Amino acid sequence: SAVISQKPSRDICQRGTSLTIQCQVDSQVTMMFWYRQQPGQSLTLIATANQGSEATYESGFVIDKFPISRPNLTFSTLTVSNMSPEDSSIYLCSVGIEGARIEQYFGPGTRLTVT
Amino acid sequence: AQTVTQSQPEMSVQEAETVTLSCTYDTSENNYYLFWYKQPPSRQMILVIRQEAYKQQNATENRFSVNFQKAAKSFSLKISDSQLGDTAMYFCAFMKRPDSWGKLQFGAGTQVVVTP
Numbered sequence: 001s002a003v004i005s006q007k008p009s010r011d012i013c014q015r016g017t018s019l020t021i022q023c024q025v026d027s028q029v030t031m032m033f034w035y036r037q038q039p040g041q042s043l044t045l046i047a048t049a050n051q052g053s054e055a056t057y058e059s060g061f062v063i064d065k066f067p068i069s070r071p072n073l074t075f076s077t078l079t080v081s082n083m084s085p086e087d088s089s090i091y092l093c094s095v096g097i098e099g100a101r102i103e104q105y106f107g108p109g110t111r112l113t114v115t
Numbered sequence: 116a117q118t119v120t121q122s123q124p125e126m127s128v129q130e131a132e133t134v135t136l137s138c139t140y141d142t143s144e145n146n147y148y149l150f151w152y153k154q155p156p157s158r159q160m161i162l163v164i165r166q167e168a169y170k171q172q173n174a175t176e177n178r179f180s181v182n183f184q185k186a187a188k189s190f191s192l193k194i195s196d197s198q199l200g201d202t203a204m205y206f207c208a209f210m211k212r213p214d215s216w217g218k219l220q221f222g223a224g225t226q227v228v229v230t231p
Contacts, residue, residue: 031217042206042221090158096217102148106160
């Protein structure tokens with residue numbers, strides 16, 4: 001199993017500013033993922049964060065808007081840049097562990113409100 | 116691209132009763148996983164149950180079981196003996212193997228309300 005923590009748990013930010021969200025895992029994992037959950041919506045994958053290489057972004061998401069760092073096997077950050085009210089969402093970190101069965105765990109999420 | 120459809124926005128069930136949530140998906144892949152996640156008001160995503168597509172046997176986890184119909188591309192979740200703590204949003208999710216390992220495609224979700 002994996003225990004995932006995120007900081008901050010919530011924040012209120014002004015339009016045009018940036019926020020960096022941290023994700024810490026209690027064990028080493030190869031791949032980490034960042035998801036967005038807009039109000040009342042389902043989860044959408046933003047990007048895959050691989051240690052030692054550039055993040056891989058899904059369609060509709062770009063590095064300039066959502067830069068990601070992955071300095072080691074237990075930590076990643078997601079930055080939401082030049083925020084607008086449309087960026088108000090819950091951002092969730094996720095890790096996958098492949099053993100006898102695939103286990104996919106999620107962090108508690110960061111609730112971002114942009115005013 | 117895969118799509119996951121949950122056609123029931125909300126389901127209400129009384130305590131101790133059984134409720135079934137529907138999920139259908141569209142894929143041309145043969146190797147994949149399916150998941151049900153629960154998201155209570157705390158917003159923590161909790162894995163409820165998983166099913167490997169190559170397994171014919173339906174997965175079960177305590178009070179939770181699935182009816183996996185691969186040909187029909189259907190993956191329903193049955194919650195038996197419903198408890199108040201089961202009140203949550205339930206998401207069906209699809210993962211293609213192996214190249215999309217870890218990347219989940221979610222359905223829109225079904226809100227389950229368990230009443231006393």
